Amino acid sequence: MAMVALERKELNKTQVVAKALINLKEELRLSSESVGQIIGADASTVFRIGKNMDMKENKVFEGALLLIRVYRSLFALLGGDKAAMIHWLTTANKDFAEQRPIEHIKSLVGLVEVVQYLDAMRGHA
16 A cells, blocks of 8 residues: 655745634624725735735735734633624724724724733733
């Protein structure tokens, strides 16, 4: 009986980030337009990232890393409850001047503030 070695394709860091970004987009039911506004890209760029499962290492990549941190923090804080995560993102928050976090993270400053806020909530401040 002949043994066939399975070829395992190693993903590079931009492919891993692209896959994580598209997964969180789907899990949190975010549109390509919303994700684009958050990470500093247009909807067609987000669509291409999903289609190619890869992205360039640039400011959009950095924005994607921050958005992934938001997702991971919410996942940890809320026990992976997707409905609770979506609720947190879409409900006005007094700590963000009654703005919904999903709107607050559409600016780089707001995205960083939400990352820092969630880090503090998790005890990483």
